[in-house]
Amino acid sequence: EDQVTQSPEALRLQEGESSSLNCSYTVSGLRGLFWYRQDPGKGPEFLFTLYSAGEEKEKERLKATLTKKESFLHITAPKPEDSATYLCAVRNAGGTSYGKLTFGQGTILTVHP
Amino acid sequence: NAGVTQTPKFQVLKTGQSMTLQCAQDMNHNSMYWYRQDPGMGLRLIYYSASEGTTDKGEVPNGYNVSRLNKREFSLRLESAAPSQTSVYFCASSDFTGTDTQYFGPGTRLTVL
Numbered sequence: 001e002d003q004v005t006q007s008p009e010a011l012r013l014q015e016g017e018s019s020s021l022n023c024s025y026t027v028s029g030l031r032g033l034f035w036y037r038q039d040p041g042k043g044p045e046f047l048f049t050l051y052s053a054g055e056e057k058e059k060e061r062l063k064a065t066l067t068k069k070e071s072f073l074h075i076t077a078p079k080p081e082d083s084a085t086y087l088c089a090v091r092n093a094g095g096t097s098y099g100k101l102t103f104g105q106g107t108i109l110t111v112h113p
Numbered sequence: 114n115a116g117v118t119q120t121p122k123f124q125v126l127k128t129g130q131s132m133t134l135q136c137a138q139d140m141n142h143n144s145m146y147w148y149r150q151d152p153g154m155g156l157r158l159i160y161y162s163a164s165e166g167t168t169d170k171g172e173v174p175n176g177y178n179v180s181r182l183n184k185r186e187f188s189l190r191l192e193s194a195a196p197s198q199t200s201v202y203f204c205a206s207s208d209f210t211g212t213d214t215q216y217f218g219p220g221t222r223l224t225v226l
Binding site: 034036044046089100101 | 155
């Protein structure tokens with residue numbers, strides 16, 4: 001069974017204080033690791049997809065990296081508007097699970113001015 | 114281009130009542146999904162439709178039915194609502210011929226009394 005564990009559950013940062021969020025996963029065959037951002041009362045918003053170990057992607061102050069067991073979402077010099085819940089999900093390469101995403105429980109990030 | 118839209122945004126039901134949650138996408142995606150999100154449980158897949166004319170059960174299908182009305186629309190029906198179905202429901206769509214990234218709607222917050 002695919003599993004995704006995110007840590008920490010909650011993270012409080014001061015504006016400008018860089019940090020990382022962790023996503024550990026077990027999946028029988030990885031066909032994509034996804035990062036989403038979710039604001040309160042809204043649906044998840046797509047950020048990145050990573051497919052293979054060593055891959056990195058960046059968007060503004062966010063950089064996502066992938067190893068064979070985990071992914072990190074690095075936040076450089078965060079601003080209050082980066083406050084949100086960050087969700088990690090994996091997609092299994094198995095045929096009967098085609099398209100199915102397994103989500104972690106998320107990390108609630110709060111950035112104080 | 115509205116992306117994924119859901120109606121209603123909020124709904125309160127009494128135990129035993131029925132209702133249908135509506136979802137539509139204008140991205141010409143083949144696949145559509147229904148998730149529920151509960152505190153501490155993350156996003157869990159209820160049903161999905163890989164393509165028009167097909168539907169399959171996800172992780173938590175009991176108490177729900179779905180209809181893929183056409184390529185754009187995918188509805189979720191609760192035949193006899195129970196308090197355990199109090200949750201936030203998200204619809205998503207993806208194009209599995211491309212990157213298969215799932216894009217989410219804004220959600221429906223359902224309370225069953």
